[in-house]
Amino acid sequence: MTERPTVFSGMQPSGDLHLGNLLGALRPWVLEQHLFHNYFCVVDLHALTVPQDPLALAAKTRELAALYIASGIDPDSSTLLVQSHVSEHSELAWILGCFTPMGWLERMTQYKDKTRHSAQERISSGLFTYPVLMAADILLYRTNFVTVGEDQRQHLELTRNLATRFNHLMGDVFVIPEPRIGQLGGGARVMSLEDPASKMSKSDDSDWGVIALLDPPDRIRAKFRRAKTDSGSSVDMEAPSPGVANLLDIYRALTGCSQDALTSEFQGIGYGQLKDKVADQVIAALEPIQRRYRDLTADPVGLDAILARGAEAARGVASATLREVRSRIGLLPPSGSGPL
Ligand code: TRP
Numbered sequence: 001m002t003e004r005p006t007v008f009s010g011m012q013p014s015g016d017l018h019l020g021n022l023l024g025a026l027r028p029w030v031l032e033q034h035l036f037h038n039y040f041c042v043v044d045l046h047a048l049t050v051p052q053d054p055l056a057l058a059a060k061t062r063e064l065a066a067l068y069i070a071s072g073i074d075p076d077s078s079t080l081l082v083q084s085h086v087s088e089h090s091e092l093a094w095i096l097g098c099f100t101p102m103g104w105l106e107r108m109t110q111y112k113d114k115t116r117h118s119a120q121e122r123i124s125s126g127l128f129t130y131p132v133l134m135a136a137d138i139l140l141y142r143t144n145f146v147t148v149g150e151d152q153r154q155h156l157e158l159t160r161n162l163a164t165r166f167n168h169l170m171g172d173v174f175v176i177p178e179p180r181i182g183q184l185g186g187g188a189r190v191m192s193l194e195d196p197a198s199k200m201s202k203s204d205d206s207d208w209g210v211i212a213l214l215d216p217p218d219r220i221r222a223k224f225r226r227a228k229t230d231s232g233s234s235v236d237m238e239a240p241s242p243g244v245a246n247l248l249d250i251y252r253a254l255t256g257c258s259q260d261a262l263t264s265e266f267q268g269i270g271y272g273q274l275k276d277k278v279a280d281q282v283i284a285a286l287e288p289i290q291r292r293y294r295d296l297t298a299d300p301v302g303l304d305a306i307l308a309r310g311a312e313a314a315r316g317v318a319s320a321t322l323r324e325v326r327s328r329i330g331l332l333p334p335s336g337s338g339p340l
Contacts (some may be wrong), residue, residue, distance in 0.1 A: 003142035010041035013060035016212040020190035023253045030072035038078035045083050049127040068294035075306045085311035088318035092136035122189025135159040140318040142175040170328040188253040194226035196242040217283045224279035229271045237263045247278045254281045
């Protein structure tokens with residue numbers, strides 16, 4: 001049997017995971033899980049680039065790991081790890097940082113967007129070097145594909161350039177990863193229910209636009225009832241407004257129904273009914289996820305054991321890559337670790 005290609009993906013344990021994360025990222029990961037050798041990472045070190053409350057960070061890290069599993073990631077066939085449990089991530093990030101021109105980081109649009117309105121004194125240097133740590137995450141596992149959203153394309157390009165540069169200077173060590181961005185029909189782009197012109201986002205000011213994966217059913221229904229549509233009152237499938245189109249997209253992503261089926265279901269029906277039907281689907285889809293989540297978090301020791309196993313499996317691969325990197329660049333091996 002030929003080796004399956006390696007996929008690496010990660011999310012930060014900050015904010016609440018929402019329907020956009022599920023339909024845009026988690027579900028595509030789960031659906032393709034059997035095709036790849038997978039690493040799914042909770043990137044807690046990346047979360048540190050902005051101030052975090054320590055207790056909340058630890059709780060969010062467990063929560064995200066539990067939500068990965070509850071959404072269908074199988075920790076027996078995929079490697080599920082917490083980034084900080086594998087110290088090789090930090091070590092490789094330091095080394096790669098020394099091979100990263102400042103100009104490459106200065107060009108990162110996400111950094112520029114995030115810092116545009118902040119005083120220099122309030123921005124951590126970790127936020128600036130964020131993409132280097134991300135490159136380390138990816139390169140440690142000889143990753144072939146990285147499944148990320150469009151917003152991460154530039155970071156991935158930096159990873160590729162950095163790996164190519166390192167290989168050129170120090171000899172081939174790294175596999176050059178390819179992005180997998182929106183490859184699956186299921187990788188839906190879910191918009192805010194309040195402002196359908198912008199993506200559903202953890203950092204939204206108000207949570208009315210965001211369906212959190214752990215929202216109780218009555219809250220989900222209330223949010224859909226308030227969802228922005230337009231001044232009309234019934235669905236026009238020929239030219240739905242952005243708010244209506246978003247509701248239809250959510251319905252389609254959850255049911256997998258065809259455009260024809262969607263049209264016959266919704267053409268001409270009232271917005272109130274549309275919202276209820278979409279809310280029903282969302283509630284039904286989240287119910288088993290929430291149930292599994294509750295089971296997993298009722299047993300924190302069991303969950304931590306899963307994470308310990310994931311870290312150990314990851315460390316095996318990461319430490320081999322790092323050993324090779326260290327030797328290429330002339331770091332003296334610690335005594336007892338054998339010849340260079
Ligand atoms: N930067 C990614 C995001 O915000 C998270 C991330 C960190 C990541 N390391 C990664 C994603 C490695 C993919 C691969 O979405």
